[in-house]
Amino acid sequence: MAELLIKHLSSPEWLAYTIAALVHCGLLLAIALCSAAVGEWLERKVSARIQDRLGIVRVGGRFGWLQPVADGIKLLCKEDIVPKAADRPLFKIAPYINFCAVYCAYLALPFADGWVALDLNAGAFFLLAVLGLEIFGVVLGGYSSGSKWSLYGAMREAAQVVSYEIPLGLCVVLIVVVSGTMNLVEIGNQQAGWFFNWYLFHDPFTFVAFFVYVACAVASTNRAPFDLPEAESELVAGFMTEYSGFRWVFYFMSEYAAIFVVSGLGALLFLGGWNGPIPIAWLLGLTADNHEFLGWLGNLLGMCNFIVKAFLGMTFMVWLRWTLPRLRVDQVITTCLKYCVPIVSAMLVGAMLWSFFLPGGVIAALTKPDSFPCSAWERTVPTLCVGGERDSGAARKEARMQSLPAVRSHAEHGNEGYFQEENR
Amino acid sequence: MQAERVQPDTVEFDVRTDEMLINMGPQHPSTHGVLRVVLRTDGEVVSSVVPHIGYLHRSAEKIAEKLTVRQYLPFTDRLDYLSGMNMNLGWALTVEKLLGHRVSGKTRHLRVIIAELNRIASHLVAAGCMGLDLGSFTPYMWTFREREKILNLFEEICGARLTFSYLLPGGVKEGPPEGWLGRCEAFLDQFEPVIDDLHALLTNNAVFIKRSASVGTLPPETAINYGCTGPVLRASGVDWDIRRDGEPIYTEMYDGYTWRVIAPVGGRYPDDHPYPPIPREAAVGDSWHRFFVRMLEVVQSMGLIRQAIEKYAAAEGELDKPIEIRKKLPAAGAYLETEAPKGQMGFMIIGDGSAIPWRARIRSSSFCHVSVLPELCRGVLIADMPTIIASMDIVLGEIDR
Numbered sequence: 001m002a003e004l005l006i007k008h009l010s011s012p013e014w015l016a017y018t019i020a021a022l023v024h025c026g027l028l029l030a031i032a033l034c035s036a037a038v039g040e041w042l043e044r045k046v047s048a049r050i051q052d053r054l055g056i057v058r059v060g061g062r063f064g065w066l067q068p069v070a071d072g073i074k075l076l077c078k079e080d081i082v083p084k085a086a087d088r089p090l091f092k093i094a095p096y097i098n099f100c101a102v103y104c105a106y107l108a109l110p111f112a113d114g115w116v117a118l119d120l121n122a123g124a125f126f127l128l129a130v131l132g133l134e135i136f137g138v139v140l141g142g143y144s145s146g147s148k149w150s151l152y153g154a155m156r157e158a159a160q161v162v163s164y165e166i167p168l169g170l171c172v173v174l175i176v177v178v179s180g181t182m183n184l185v186e187i188g189n190q191q192a193g194w195f196f197n198w199y200l201f202h203d204p205f206t207f208v209a210f211f212v213y214v215a216c217a218v219a220s221t222n223r224a225p226f227d228l229p230e231a232e233s234e235l236v237a238g239f240m241t242e243y244s245g246f247r248w249v250f251y252f253m254s255e256y257a258a259i260f261v262v263s264g265l266g267a268l269l270f271l272g273g274w275n276g277p278i279p280i281a282w283l284l285g286l287t288a289d290n291h292e293f294l295g296w297l298g299n300l301l302g303m304c305n306f307i308v309k310a311f312l313g314m315t316f317m318v319w320l321r322w323t324l325p326r327l328r329v330d331q332v333i334t335t336c337l338k339y340c341v342p343i344v345s346a347m348l349v350g351a352m353l354w355s356f357f358l359p360g361g362v363i364a365a366l367t368k369p370d371s372f373p374c375s376a377w378e379r380t381v382p383t384l385c386v387g388g389e390r391d392s393g394a395a396r397k398e399a400r401m402q403s404l405p406a407v408r409s410h411a412e413h414g415n416e417g418y419f420q421e422e423n424r
Numbered sequence: 425m426q427a428e429r430v431q432p433d434t435v436e437f438d439v440r441t442d443e444m445l446i447n448m449g450p451q452h453p454s455t456h457g458v459l460r461v462v463l464r465t466d467g468e469v470v471s472s473v474v475p476h477i478g479y480l481h482r483s484a485e486k487i488a489e490k491l492t493v494r495q496y497l498p499f500t501d502r503l504d505y506l507s508g509m510n511m512n513l514g515w516a517l518t519v520e521k522l523l524g525h526r527v528s529g530k531t532r533h534l535r536v537i538i539a540e541l542n543r544i545a546s547h548l549v550a551a552g553c554m555g556l557d558l559g560s561f562t563p564y565m566w567t568f569r570e571r572e573k574i575l576n577l578f579e580e581i582c583g584a585r586l587t588f589s590y591l592l593p594g595g596v597k598e599g600p601p602e603g604w605l606g607r608c609e610a611f612l613d614q615f616e617p618v619i620d621d622l623h624a625l626l627t628n629n630a631v632f633i634k635r636s637a638s639v640g641t642l643p644p645e646t647a648i649n650y651g652c653t654g655p656v657l658r659a660s661g662v663d664w665d666i667r668r669d670g671e672p673i674y675t676e677m678y679d680g681y682t683w684r685v686i687a688p689v690g691g692r693y694p695d696d697h698p699y700p701p702i703p704r705e706a707a708v709g710d711s712w713h714r715f716f717v718r719m720l721e722v723v724q725s726m727g728l729i730r731q732a733i734e735k736y737a738a739a740e741g742e743l744d745k746p747i748e749i750r751k752k753l754p755a756a757g758a759y760l761e762t763e764a765p766k767g768q769m770g771f772m773i774i775g776d777g778s779a780i781p782w783r784a785r786i787r788s789s790s791f792c793h794v795s796v797l798p799e800l801c802r803g804v805l806i807a808d809m810p811t812i813i814a815s816m817d818i819v820l821g822e823i824d825r
Contacts, residue, residue, distance in 0.1 A: 047561070047562075050562050051561065051562050051565035051566070052565060052566060052569055053565065148444065148446055149446075152806070224559055225559065225631055227559070228807070322561055322562050323560070323562060323625070324559075324560060324629065324631050325555065325558035325559040325560035325626075325629065325631045325632050325635060326558065326559030326560075326631070326635075327631055327634065327635070328634075328635060328805060328807040328808070329468060329805070329807060330468075330805065331634055331635075
């Protein structure tokens with residue numbers, strides 16, 4: 001976008017980059033807040049239907065579309081209460097830390113090919129690291145509230161989120177190994193084409209890892225059945241007990257924004273990201289090769305696809321919350337350390353061995369022996385040779401072209417194994 | 425009793441070395457009413473529990489010394505407010521025992537229908553609230569939806585949804601309206617699939633079993649020593665139901681009915697119905713079994729209601745009229761215990777020749793269940809406290825009176 005501004009408006013470079021950055025931040029803030037608002041509406045409606053009642057039906061027509069807006073306005077107008085025993089500066093800053101951490105994750109989350117605020121080569125790593133900062137907001141909030149119950153909630157949260165970062169990270173590392181890159185845009189592009197290109201169907205190990213990822217994502221965002229820190233029946237609202245009005249809104253927004261982020265990350269890593277099950281954009285010719293605007297349209301379609309997948313993940317989490325009771329804290333930690341971590345470690349080893357010895361994904365290996373195998377070795381070797389940077393659009397374009405079905409059948413590469421250096 | 429409970433594998437023990445005194449205060453989303461429980465905890469592990477009651481004390485027994493027995497009936501509704509009809513029944517039967525009054529068969533059959541319908545309603549609240557305390561909100565909504573239908577039936581018959589004052593000493597207030605019995609049966613027919621839904625969401629749910637199996641195990645001797653009754657006693661394996669084993673004036677209400685007492689005698693439940701399987705983690709006397717006993721009792725109550733509807737339709741004669749408002753009581757006393765949904769509810773009335781009793785005493789089951797909490801909760805985690813309290817199914821109205 002900065003290049004656009006420089007080209008068309010001939011503005012100085014620093015100004016163009018600043019404006020581009022601000023626009024990006026604004027767009028992402030809009031998406032983060034919208035995800036919170038839609039998440040709240042989704043929660044109330046889906047929970048109502050599961051519980052055999054209607055849900056919100058008053059504000060904004062028959063389906064209550066404007067209820068989140070009304071809630072936001074109401075909470076803005078509430079009295080700002082800071083408990084007497086609270087540590088004032090920490091109490092005030094804690095929700096903002098929480099929200100900032102989650103918002104930073106949005107900066108690295110790609111919504112379509114190239115549509116990402118920060119195209120980092122270590123995007124996956126950055127995202128995980130930043131999501132872990134959420135802990136500070138929670139622990140500070142619980143401690144500074146000056147109430148034993150809030151402290152309990154904060155302590156439980158600390159234990160839980162820190163424990164679940166381990167298997168969550170291992171699931172992401174698994175995909176990094178299979179794909180050969182930590183660049184989230186690359187990971188998305190490698191899954192272009194039909195749905196069997198998705199890493200979910202790449203090999204049985206990633207398939208199992210997806211379900212472990214889902215469990216860890218639910219746990220690290222404190223959703224039921226792992227919502228002990230906010231256990232309403234026991235601790236009133238856990239670490240959020242003493243927060244009211246707009247301070248509480250920040251916690252609430254960051255929770256739903258985090259749910260969107262982990263759902264989006266799961267969609268990106270396992271379910272193809274912005275690539276649909278059917279490559280409609282490619283079939284309709286909405287690619288950048290035909291025309292830049294058509295490419296932009298194709299990307300828009302991809303972004304819609306991505307958001308739909310993320311919201312499907314959110315709906316699943318809402319469904320899960322209103323179906324299952326919550327686990328006790330020691331059961332939560334047991335699930336993490338005794339079940340999630342060993343399973344995902346085994347899957348990691350399996351996926352590494354698979355990627356090393358077998359070409360391509362399961363479907364490709366079994367059904368299309370002529371297809372271009374996207375094995376990690378073949379991707380890693382040229383990367384190492386070139387210098388470890390996949391920054392040029394040409395390399396990206398080439399990789400994308402190779403994985404498309406039409407090109408695949410006309411590929412000049414022979415594909416029996418990974419000893420294909422003579423054809424490269 | 426709890427000394428051999430295995431410590432949880434990883435609990436976040438804080439650096440604190442002293443114990444924390446925590447108040448699960450009177451206002452709390454989880455305790456079933458205004459109960460204050462003071463916990464002494466070491467991190468998450470509870471070492472001692474002291475319940476404090478009295479926040480709902482309304483001098484019910486003293487008020488009984490000022491009103492006639494018929495005037496006092498509304499006060500009994502407010503004891504166990506979730507099963508008002510059973511409270512009314514207990515009071516009415518005690519007065520009838522004192523006066524030596526026997527009601528006709530038709531009235532007895534109607535009383536069975538009403539009492540068992542209210543048993544289902546009360547157990548629905550217990551099941552839903554246990555799910556709620558464990559974090560499962562959906563079964564709570566479903567059980568209350570079914571309870572609404574029962575309360576609608578009660579509203580048709582006596583005009584009230586919670587505080588009925590319907591089963592008067594000597595008879596009932598009014599007979600059921602036209603088609604009421606058919607609506608009862610229609611309710612029972614549509615209720616059966618809902619029980620299966622509740623089994624799927626709660627009884628057989630892996631998370632629910634993990635949270636409640638082997639939690640708060642009450643050995644049968646302790647249960648008897650502390651005076652526990654009802655589902656709590658039966659879940660510990662004691663085969664005791666006062667509808668079968670009580671005084672004749674009460675047990676004759678259930679004469680001629682086919683039903684089973686639900687208790688895991690020798691570890692096995694009665695097999696008159698395809699009940700869900702018992703998980704292997706559950707020990708007899710734990711929270712899961714207390715929950716399971718209530719679910720099975722609902723099925724038994726449904727059978728009782730169906731039989732009672734047939735017997736009521738086939739019975740001859742009229743419904744009894746209640747005793748007069750200022751009926752003089754003899755100078756004697758009578759004590760009678762009935763099987764309320766939560767346990768055995770005992771009423772004692774001592775008359776002195778006038779219409780106003782000299783003394784009335786109410787013995788509630790929840791009082792004993794709350795008193796056994798310190799015994800059960802030694803060494804559990806804080807998160808197990810709502811589970812155990814919910815499985816006891818206490819209601820503060822009858823504890824504090």
